Amino acid sequence: MENTGRHETPQERDDRNFAELLQELRVTQTGVQILFAFLLGLVFTQRFPELDDYQRNTYVVTLLLAVVAAALFTAPAALHRVLFRRHAKRRIVQVSARFALAGLVFLALALTASVMLIMDVALSRLAGQVTGGCVALLFAWLWLLIPLWLRQMPPPPIPESSGPESSGPESSGPESSGPESSRPDSSRPGS
Numbered sequence: 001m002e003n004t005g006r007h008e009t010p011q012e013r014d015d016r017n018f019a020e021l022l023q024e025l026r027v028t029q030t031g032v033q034i035l036f037a038f039l040l041g042l043v044f045t046q047r048f049p050e051l052d053d054y055q056r057n058t059y060v061v062t063l064l065l066a067v068v069a070a071a072l073f074t075a076p077a078a079l080h081r082v083l084f085r086r087h088a089k090r091r092i093v094q095v096s097a098r099f100a101l102a103g104l105v106f107l108a109l110a111l112t113a114s115v116m117l118i119m120d121v122a123l124s125r126l127a128g129q130v131t132g133g134c135v136a137l138l139f140a141w142l143w144l145l146i147p148l149w150l151r152q153m154p155p156p157p158i159p160e161s162s163g164p165e166s167s168g169p170e171s172s173g174p175e176s177s178g179p180e181s182s183r184p185d186s187s188r189p190g191s
Contacts, residue, residue: 010090018096028069036067039062055121072100072102116129116131
């Protein structure tokens with residue numbers, strides 16, 4: 001068992017990783033749903049017929065990017081349902097994590113294209129392209145470069161614990177406030 005500073009079995013670790021992944025997906029999926037609803041409603045506005053070809057094409061691409069992001073963020077639920085009771089939690093976590101990363105890429109592209117379209121309609125084509133480029137750089141900085149930089153840093157030392165529940169920083173956060181709050185019940189069949 002790898003030394004993570006947690007006293008958990010591989011099955012408990014898989015359950016915790018899946019629960020954490022689902023929590024992340026809940027946050028991102030809400031954003032995609034709001035964006036998708038906005039985009040669906042946009043086509044029915046009075047101003048939509050006035051858009052030029054570039055703006056309509058940008059709209060269609062943005063809508064499709066949001067659909068792909070939504071599909072990727074909901075795929076882990078379908079994967080879990082199909083593989084339920086097959087003792088495949090580790091595989092589900094690994095594949096779902098890849099779906100989540102791909103979903104983040106498509107969400108960033110959809111949000112960037114949305115801002116580009118809105119700025120193009122509200123101000124000018126140049127304003128849309130410049131703002132879209134700035135938003136893309138912002139996502140690259142926050143969602144890619146900073147995480148990669150942090151990943152390269154050495155991990156902090158794991159605090160010594162006197163028992164199953166450590167009093168160090170690992171046990172003070174919301175993700176480890178107790179076994180029931182951070183992990184699904186590992187005694188459930190098939191999960």
